[in-house]
Amino acid sequence: MAAAESFLAFNPAGSAGAAAASRRRSRGPRNRKKGWKRWSGPEARLGREIGDFLEDVGLQERAAGGLISEQPNEDLFFLDKGATPKNRSLKKKKPPQKPLHVDLVLQPLSKVPPPKNIGAHQVPNGRKERLRRRFWEQRAALGVFPRGERRLRARLARGEPPAPQKPPELGRSDPHRAFYDIWGQHNPLDAPLAGQDPWYLQQTKRLRVQRPPRLQARPSPLPPVEVIGQGGSYNPPFQEHQDLLRKALEVELRRRREEEKVERRLKVTEEPPSQEAVLREQLQGLLEEEEEEDEEGQQEEDEERERPHRREQPGRKTEKQRRKEKEQREKAGARARARMALRRRQGLFQLRSLPWAGINDGINDVFMGSMMGSMMDFMGFPQAGARARARMALQRRQGLFQLRSLRRLLRLRDLELRRRRLLREQRRKLRETAPKRLGRLRYEEPELEVQLSEEIPESLRSLRPQGNLLRDRFRSLQRRNVLEPRLRAKFKRRYRVKYVEKRSFRAVTL
Numbered sequence: 001m002a003a004a005e006s007f008l009a010f011n012p013a014g015s016a017g018a019a020a021a022s023r024r025r026s027r028g029p030r031n032r033k034k035g036w037k038r039w040s041g042p043e044a045r046l047g048r049e050i051g052d053f054l055e056d057v058g059l060q061e062r063a064a065g066g067l068i069s070e071q072p073n074e075d076l077f078f079l080d081k082g083a084t085p086k087n088r089s090l091k092k093k094k095p096p097q098k099p100l101h102v103d104l105v106l107q108p109l110s111k112v113p114p115p116k117n118i119g120a121h122q123v124p125n126g127r128k129e130r131l132r133r134r135f136w137e138q139r140a141a142l143g144v145f146p147r148g149e150r151r152l153r154a155r156l157a158r159g160e161p162p163a164p165q166k167p168p169e170l171g172r173s174d175p176h177r178a179f180y181d182i183w184g185q186h187n188p189l190d191a192p193l194a195g196q197d198p199w200y201l202q203q204t205k206r207l208r209v210q211r212p213p214r215l216q217a218r219p220s221p222l223p224p225v226e227v228i229g230q231g232g233s234y235n236p237p238f239q240e241h242q243d244l245l246r247k248a249l250e251v252e253l254r255r256r257r258e259e260e261k262v263e264r265r266l267k268v269t270e271e272p273p274s275q276e277a278v279l280r281e282q283l284q285g286l287l288e289e290e291e292e293e294d295e296e297g298q299q300e301e302d303e304e305r306e307r308p309h310r311r312e313q314p315g316r317k318t319e320k321q322r323r324k325e326k327e328q329r330e331k332a333g334a335r336a337r338a339r340m341a342l343r344r345r346q347g348l349f350q351l352r353s354l355p356w357a358g359i360n361d362g363i364n365d366v367f368m369g370s371m372m373g374s375m376m377d378f379m380g381f382p383q384a385g386a387r388a389r390a391r392m393a394l395q396r397r398q399g400l401f402q403l404r405s406l407r408r409l410l411r412l413r414d415l416e417l418r419r420r421r422l423l424r425e426q427r428r429k430l431r432e433t434a435p436k437r438l439g440r441l442r443y444e445e446p447e448l449e450v451q452l453s454e455e456i457p458e459s460l461r462s463l464r465p466q467g468n469l470l471r472d473r474f475r476s477l478q479r480r481n482v483l484e485p486r487l488r489a490k491f492k493r494r495y496r497v498k499y500v501e502k503r504s505f506r507a508v509t510l
Contacts, residue, residue, distance in 0.1 A: 065111045219481035246452045439484035
């Protein structure tokens with residue numbers, strides 16, 4: 001209690017002491033017997049005094065950082081030096097800036113220090129490193145040092161200078177570093193890997209993965225930005241402008257023809273009603289009985305017409321009928337074989353008429369002549385064999401005079417093959433540059449941006465922009481097979497829009 005009496009209360013209202021508080025709080029509920037002894041007696045009074053004391057101590061520690069009785073005078077009082085000097089400046093001083101509310105919220109409310117040092121628990125392996133340092137300090141007192149320290153002491157004892165420390169690599173944090181190309185040959189990032197085994201670098205994943213060649217190929221050889229022709233300039237030459245107008249006219253005519261074609265297909269050709277149809281319409285309902293009889297007769301005719309006819313089954317064929325059919329089949333086969341032989345002979349003559357087909361004629365004739373001579377000798381006709389060999393020798397002599405014509409035929413054949421090769425190459429290039437079908441829609445060429453002769457501006461001040469840059473870039477991506485052709489999604493409302501008239505608007509009457 002002596003400490004409680006010597007204690008200086010922080011709250012001025014509580015300077016009267018704990019007795020006044022006990023007297024103030026002594027009034028309690030007395031409608032029950034339990035409340036009669038709750039705030040009466042020396043034990044209750046002592047408990048109230050201890051509680052007030054501990055509450056005031058906590059308040060002082062939170063507000064002043066400790067007990068006020070233990071604080072020095074410099075922290076509790078200040079020296080009043082009088083009023084401010086009169087020769088102060090006329091300029092109004094700006095009031096000190098108050099801290100922001102967000103900063104005040106983040107400040108700690110209590111002056112009591114936290115029970116634990118949170119920073120010590122944020123160091124990785126802090127406790128292990130602290131124990132390790134304490135262990136080597138104890139061993140160093142006994143003269144035992146770790147291996148690195150022993151090697152350093154031995155090097156210093158031998159008089160060798162300590163190994164120079166390598167300066168730390170700044171890398172990206174170096175403000176004075178030079179710029180370099182990360183994909184270039186002289187890349188400083190690849191300098192430590194120079195001269196090492198490629199297999200080792202590949203297995204240790206230090207070598208950068210090479211981009212596969214299939215990913216380096218562009219989807220289209222077309223340039224990303226195509227320069228428009230001279231006819232689309234703001235001051236175009238006359239001939240180029242006329243060529244551009246002709247191209248636009250061809251596109252418009254083609255579109256007009258397609259529209260007319262669709263209209264012709266959808267057009268319904270209705271002929272004017274005839275006099276008979278007009279008369280039938282006028283007599284509608286007057287001659288019902290005749291019409292009913294005509295309808296009954298027409299129905300009977302339709303039933304007879306729609307009734308399937310039964311196929312008559314042929315009887316058993318006689319021997320004479322079978323023989324005639326066989327002879328007809330043989331005659332038809334002979335005529336077909338004769339037609340095929342005639343077609344073969346005609347095709348042979350057509351092959352001989354080709355420019356390169358006559359190259360091997362002489363060789364074939366010589367070969368056939370020698371073969372026929374050998375066959376005639378074998379069959380016992382020496383004169384026929386001699387004639388065949390003589391004809392073969394004559395053809396050999398005549399073949400010498402055909403060398404010039406054969407060279408000309410070979411030259412014509414080479415020219416024809418070269419022309420076909422160039423044509424195939426042109427078709428291949430067209431297929432490469434043509435937009436591919438990547439989706440369900442086909443790529444459609446955009447409309448030509450054309451200005452008529454009277455629309456061409458006289459100066460750059462009156463020049464009006466043509467087209468849309470974003471739409472042009474989007475079309476370029478589709479033309480170069482980077483994006484598939486697509487259409488704008490149609491907005492479809494799920495529910496019908498409901499219009500409701502407000503009650504306040506309905507109440508207004510004019």
